[in-house]
Amino acid sequence: xxxxxxxxxxxxxxxxxxxxxxxxxxxxxxxxxxxxxxxxxxxxxxxxxxxxxxxxxxxxxxxxxxxxxxxxxxxxxxxxxxxxxxxxxxxxxxxxxxxxxxxxxxxxxxxxxxxxxxxxxxxxxxxxxxxxxxxxxxxxxxxxxxxxxxxxxxxxxxxxxxxxxxxxxxxxxxxxxxxxxxxxxxxxxxxxxxxxxxxxxxxxxxxxxxxxxxxxxxxxxxxxxxxxxxxxxxxxxxxxxxxxxxxxxxxxxxxxxxxxxxxxxxxxxxxxxxxxxxxxxxxxxxxxxxxxxxxxxxxxxxxxxxxxxxxxxxxxxxxxxxxxxxxxxxxxxxxxxxxxxxxxxxxxxxxxxxxxxxxxxxxxxxxxxxxxxxxxxxxxxxxxxxxxxxxxxxxxxxxxxxxxxxxxxxxxxxxxxxxxxxxxxxxxxx
Numbered sequence: 001x002x003x004x005x006x007x008x009x010x011x012x013x014x015x016x017x018x019x020x021x022x023x024x025x026x027x028x029x030x031x032x033x034x035x036x037x038x039x040x041x042x043x044x045x046x047x048x049x050x051x052x053x054x055x056x057x058x059x060x061x062x063x064x065x066x067x068x069x070x071x072x073x074x075x076x077x078x079x080x081x082x083x084x085x086x087x088x089x090x091x092x093x094x095x096x097x098x099x100x101x102x103x104x105x106x107x108x109x110x111x112x113x114x115x116x117x118x119x120x121x122x123x124x125x126x127x128x129x130x131x132x133x134x135x136x137x138x139x140x141x142x143x144x145x146x147x148x149x150x151x152x153x154x155x156x157x158x159x160x161x162x163x164x165x166x167x168x169x170x171x172x173x174x175x176x177x178x179x180x181x182x183x184x185x186x187x188x189x190x191x192x193x194x195x196x197x198x199x200x201x202x203x204x205x206x207x208x209x210x211x212x213x214x215x216x217x218x219x220x221x222x223x224x225x226x227x228x229x230x231x232x233x234x235x236x237x238x239x240x241x242x243x244x245x246x247x248x249x250x251x252x253x254x255x256x257x258x259x260x261x262x263x264x265x266x267x268x269x270x271x272x273x274x275x276x277x278x279x280x281x282x283x284x285x286x287x288x289x290x291x292x293x294x295x296x297x298x299x300x301x302x303x304x305x306x307x308x309x310x311x312x313x314x315x316x317x318x319x320x321x322x323x324x325x326x327x328x329x330x331x332x333x334x335x336x337x338x339x340x341x342x343x344x345x346x347x348x349x350x351x352x353x354x355x356x357x358x359x360x361x362x363x364x365x366x367x368x369x370x371x372x373x374x375x376x377x378x379x380x381x382x383x384x385x386x387x388x389x390x391x392x393x394x395x396x397x398x399x400x401x402x403x404x405x406x407x408x409x410x411x412x413x414x415x416x417x418x419x420x421x422x423x424x425x426x427x428x429x430x
Contacts, residue, residue: 067169068278072153073100074162089146089167091138101150101163109135109143119150123163127152128354131295133170145174149292168278173271213243213425219251219315224403226424228376228411238265238306239374239421240273244280249315252280255372255423256308256327256349268304271296272349276310286310286323287359290346294325297350305350309372313364318429320362320370325349328375328385331393334368338393369399369406369428376422377414388415403428 013030032041069086073079080098087094090107099107101123105116112134122130129151135143150165213223223243238258245251254276258268275296279289289310297304307327313320322330322341326348329341344358364370378388395413399406403426410424 068166068281070164070166070282071098071101072162072164073098074153075100075102076161086167089144089169090136091140091142091144101165104134104148107136109137111135119148123150123152124160127154127158127160129291129295131292131299133174133299144169145171147296149295166282173274209240209423214245216243216245216251216427219245219249219313220430221251221313221315221427222403222430223251223425223427224407225426226407226411226422228422228424230376230419230421238269238304239376239423240269241372241423241425242273242277243425243427244277246280251313251315251427252276253311253313253370253372253425253427254308255374255425256306256325257374257376257421257423258304258306260304264302264304268297268300268302268306271300271304272306272308276308280312285359286312286321287344287346287357290323290325290349290357291355294349294352294355298353300350303350305348307348307375311370311372313370313427315429318364318366320364321359322362323357323359325355325357326351328373328378328389331371331373331389332362332364332368333371333393333399334365338396340389340393364427364429366429369403369426371410372425373410374421374423376416376418376420377410377424379416379418379420381417391415399426399428 011030012027014027015030016026030041032039067085067089069089070083071086072081080100082098086098087096090096090099092099102120104120105113108116112132115132116134119130119132122128129149131147131149133145133147136146137143147168147170148165149168150163152160153162153164155161209227210225213225216223225241225243227239227241238256238260240254240256240258242254243251254273256269256272258265258272260268272293275293276289279292284292290308293308297306307325309322309324309327309330311320311322311330323344323346325346329343332339332341341362342360344360346357347355349355375385378392379385380388392410392413392415396406396410407424407426411422414422416422
């Protein structure tokens with residue numbers, strides 16, 4: 001290479017590394033290139049490459065289970081890439097050529113053409129991320145309801161060079177919404193419409209919010225949840241929580257509160273909770289997930305608004321990554337007391353078209369407890385909510401080994417006086 005000046009692009013080489021007085025033979029992929037009279041050498045172990053392949057396999061599995069598939073296209077040279085599962089969402093044979101986004105309307109119900117035109121115009125001309133729900137017409141004549149999210153790819157000069165995004169099959173959610181809509185239509189003729197509607201919202205909320213979190217043993221974590229409904233049973237709100245173990249052993253924690261009460265708030269809660277679940281399997285971070293959830297909130301009927309906090313826990317290293325949308329920050333309780341985590345910047349969901357969210361990181365040491373909650377736990381009419389949070393974490397004391405009892409103690413000592421719904425999550429690292 002010194003004589004020819006031609007770089008060595010990559011070659012499998014057997015090397016011996018010294019570690020702690022031991023000689024460790026390892027096969028690496030070695031690359032080298034001449035740089036200003038010197039040689040730049042880099043290598044990657046076979047183990048790292050195997051780990052990347054394993055992560056890719058986990059992501060493909062998660063996308064298949066969540067019925068999510070991605071795409072990327074570059075109109076200038078006609079290159080289009082589809083991830084596994086997108087042919088199935090379109091209802092096309094696996095050997096069919098990928099369909100350009102510009103031809104999406106040819107595969108959709110004719111009534112959805114205006115929504116598709118708006119999506120294309122927003123992405124290609126206005127250079128902004130957009131989404132739409134369309135009915136893809138399959139070859140057997142059936143329809144698949146699909147949420148399409150697309151964003152522009154721009155060069156350094158702001159010129160459009162491509163489009164990328166994801167297709168999410170929401171047929172199951174659509175069937176739920178249709179059933180709920182039919183139920184609401186039947187209630188419209190009843191003299192007890194308001195009372196029945198609130199009971200329906202409460203049942204929907206109770207059906208969506210599990211009484212217990214999923215087992216987190218594989219991730220080395222313990223969790224507990226609580227939901228306290230509003231004191232006024234006719235004021236069912238849109239509070240929600242979610243604990244989801246992802247295929248790569250990370251854990252998604254979300255807590256949120258949709259503005260308003262009744263069926264509208266409950267259905268908005270369902271839409272956002274399911275959207276964040278689906279987005280989590282894409283591998284995106286909390287800030288990116290909230291950006292996409294904001295698009296969902298803006299496109300929902302009635303344009304719902306909501307606060308939310310989204311946390312990804314990586315038990316392998318104890319890393320916490322979180323972002324918030326106008327929501328109260330998590331609390332970390334450890335041996336040295338309780339600390340309110342910093343407030344990343346982020347407006348509530350459904351407020352702004354181009355909302356961006358800041359992301360923070362922290363560490364969850366073994367034995368420490370992370371607490372997420374809605375404002376029904378601490379909100380008072382006579383003082384700032386920050387004072388109520390400080391008071392509660394002081395009087396509650398250390399969590400101890402029983403997370404269930406700790407959450408019950410937080411509810412008992414709650415200084416709130418607004419009679420609002422309350423959701424709580426506590427997660428402890430073992």
